[in-house]
Amino acid sequence: MPVRVTADDVAKAAGVSRAMVSRAFTPGASVAVRKREHVLRVAQALGYRPNLIARGLTGQRTGLVAVVAGEISRPYEAWLLEHIVRVLSANGYQPLLLPAFRDANMTEMIDHALAYQVEGAIVAAGSVSRDIADRCQASGAPLVLIGRVLEKNGADAVCCDNIKGMWQLVERLVKQGRRRIAWLGGTADTFSDQERRQGVEEALAHYGLSLQVQRRGDFSLSSGVSEGLALLDSRLALDAIMCANDAMALGVVEAAAQRGIKVPDDVAITGFDDVPGAAWGRCPLTTVRNPVNETALEALRLLETRVHNPTCDNQVIRVGVTLVPRSSA
Amino acid sequence: MPVRVTADDVAKAAGVSRAMVSRAFTPGASVAVRKREHVLRVAQALGYRPNLIARGLTGQRTGLVAVVAGEISRPYEAWLLEHIVRVLSANGYQPLLLPAFRDANMTEMIDHALAYQVEGAIVAAGSVSRDIADRCQASGAPLVLIGRVLEKNGADAVCCDNIKGMWQLVERLVKQGRRRIAWLGGTADTFSDQERRQGVEEALAHYGLSLQVQRRGDFSLSSGVSEGLALLDSRLALDAIMCANDAMALGVVEAAAQRGIKVPDDVAITGFDDVPGAAWGRCPLTTVRNPVNETALEALRLLETRVHNPTCDNQVIRVGVTLVPRSSA
DNA sequence: CTGAAAGCGCTTACAG
DNA sequence: CTGAAAGCGCTTACAG
Numbered sequence: 001m002p003v004r005v006t007a008d009d010v011a012k013a014a015g016v017s018r019a020m021v022s023r024a025f026t027p028g029a030s031v032a033v034r035k036r037e038h039v040l041r042v043a044q045a046l047g048y049r050p051n052l053i054a055r056g057l058t059g060q061r062t063g064l065v066a067v068v069a070g071e072i073s074r075p076y077e078a079w080l081l082e083h084i085v086r087v088l089s090a091n092g093y094q095p096l097l098l099p100a101f102r103d104a105n106m107t108e109m110i111d112h113a114l115a116y117q118v119e120g121a122i123v124a125a126g127s128v129s130r131d132i133a134d135r136c137q138a139s140g141a142p143l144v145l146i147g148r149v150l151e152k153n154g155a156d157a158v159c160c161d162n163i164k165g166m167w168q169l170v171e172r173l174v175k176q177g178r179r180r181i182a183w184l185g186g187t188a189d190t191f192s193d194q195e196r197r198q199g200v201e202e203a204l205a206h207y208g209l210s211l212q213v214q215r216r217g218d219f220s221l222s223s224g225v226s227e228g229l230a231l232l233d234s235r236l237a238l239d240a241i242m243c244a245n246d247a248m249a250l251g252v253v254e255a256a257a258q259r260g261i262k263v264p265d266d267v268a269i270t271g272f273d274d275v276p277g278a279a280w281g282r283c284p285l286t287t288v289r290n291p292v293n294e295t296a297l298e299a300l301r302l303l304e305t306r307v308h309n310p311t312c313d314n315q316v317i318r319v320g321v322t323l324v325p326r327s328s329a
Numbered sequence: 330m331p332v333r334v335t336a337d338d339v340a341k342a343a344g345v346s347r348a349m350v351s352r353a354f355t356p357g358a359s360v361a362v363r364k365r366e367h368v369l370r371v372a373q374a375l376g377y378r379p380n381l382i383a384r385g386l387t388g389q390r391t392g393l394v395a396v397v398a399g400e401i402s403r404p405y406e407a408w409l410l411e412h413i414v415r416v417l418s419a420n421g422y423q424p425l426l427l428p429a430f431r432d433a434n435m436t437e438m439i440d441h442a443l444a445y446q447v448e449g450a451i452v453a454a455g456s457v458s459r460d461i462a463d464r465c466q467a468s469g470a471p472l473v474l475i476g477r478v479l480e481k482n483g484a485d486a487v488c489c490d491n492i493k494g495m496w497q498l499v500e501r502l503v504k505q506g507r508r509r510i511a512w513l514g515g516t517a518d519t520f521s522d523q524e525r526r527q528g529v530e531e532a533l534a535h536y537g538l539s540l541q542v543q544r545r546g547d548f549s550l551s552s553g554v555s556e557g558l559a560l561l562d563s564r565l566a567l568d569a570i571m572c573a574n575d576a577m578a579l580g581v582v583e584a585a586a587q588r589g590i591k592v593p594d595d596v597a598i599t600g601f602d603d604v605p606g607a608a609w610g611r612c613p614l615t616t617v618r619n620p621v622n623e624t625a626l627e628a629l630r631l632l633e634t635r636v637h638n639p640t641c642d643n644q645v646i647r648v649g650v651t652l653v654p655r656s657s658a
Numbered sequence: 659c660t661g662a663a664a665g666c667g668c669t670t671a672c673a674g
Numbered sequence: 675c676t677g678a679a680a681g682c683g684c685t686t687a688c689a690g
Contacts, residue, residue, distance in 0.1 A: 054685090280554075333667090
């Protein structure tokens, strides 16, 4: 039978009150230095650690932050998650990981996390409704979105500059003389898909061009292969294929190889995100860097800002992107 | 100011005692069916959900399970993590994610998780000492290791059959007539590196062969490239390079391409794990499938088994692997 | 600086 | 089946 040593045990052993033990473990509390040292020493000897669940009940901080992540096995989600978790841990928070699978009920998930008295929620997957934002607000837990924004001042968000990223890519392609450009979009109704396509169309229009054709994958590499094949076989004489993310671009590179089509000579291929794998493989990807570390830092900053000032207006932080020119375009 | 509605509020509104509302939310409790429905309805209307932190304090289940994961942005760790998290969530547990970076202090991390009264810990990264197992035991939280085992009955573990996997790969190479085989190991002192190398050496010895050369990377793709280049440039006339995991094998494939060396004609390359990306790219990898889903399921099973019987002997579950023959060997 | 007391929100014997 | 009471382990006013 495991014996849990409590503050009372330490108090008894150290010859002080239970409150004293609590104070010894509370950084700012007013305790005599020598006494604190003594209590801490006794606690150490007994193997005592404050029960964070009990502390959380007191209305104090629980230190818990809910993190809603998508399919973790995908490069971008994994990469982003790593940074979020790292930043949270480094700042004394414990990430409660909520996996958002396609059939996941976001409302149910958030409610569950809220029941754990999380101090906030960072949502980097799925679609967030007004309803969810309201629930979080009602519980006093700040909600921060990553890579998606809610209309009408619903929640704080941090999102990269999708539009500008696509402009930079289009600019490069146009300068290379590319004119017959195709678009391979990602999952429908996702914020990234919409903004990125919008960026492409705007930029093309600026040059008096428009897309030759559009197809849609699901952000996965394999969908990039199949849609890439379809595009390449379409006999549209495309000279560039722009993809909504790196994974699909990598798939299109694969498709081109299967058809014996040279990249970038015959067709240029562009991605988005600059995930760790983008520089490797058959053809290093020309893409746009999505600054995930900065994103994670900003997300935490927004979270903490709102804790201190729950009623200020919602902010949408746009983090900058940078063109990463490599071989594929 | 967010208002937290408590069981008392519901009790008052429903005209019952607080104990009654607690029972209404406790599946097996004896309550009049009609009354439970009524309480639940009132609770719903008020937006009440039991505070899980308070419930956890009662000595009840917290539902929390610590999950120690490695560098999440690496394919294998991400893939495994996804399955662990999925299995945990599907069974009513909340994963508390602890990131194990190279400089992470595992003992400190586990202690912290224990302070949250986790019901168990699944460790899939870093090296685990006896000390950590003892701490978990003292707290009554079962510890389950994945992909590593502790000597002398220290903790439950689930691990794939590294030895057999490597035998299968060696067998295939030998049948192809390969004789000049190199080994590219992973991070020193890791369980996977040791067992996999051992498997290779045993199997080669069985055929009267031995390794031509050994080098060591760090399980990353980029280390596969650099070590692969070194191996390929060594003029040892190698006809096969066996790698301790897929990421490094993918790097070696890349190195071969850079040198204009044909795979598998000039040199065969093998991996381990069969991560999602192994089938893609320049040269689909011949590898061994590490059954992560089964691994995650077994890990949870071990966890729950020990909760019910804390004192039974430790078990090490070996999950089976299967050869996945593709183009690279 | 320190201790006794009250309370965080829940669950679980204990009676009935 | 149901309620009043005690208690989970901690922190925080409240006195001193």
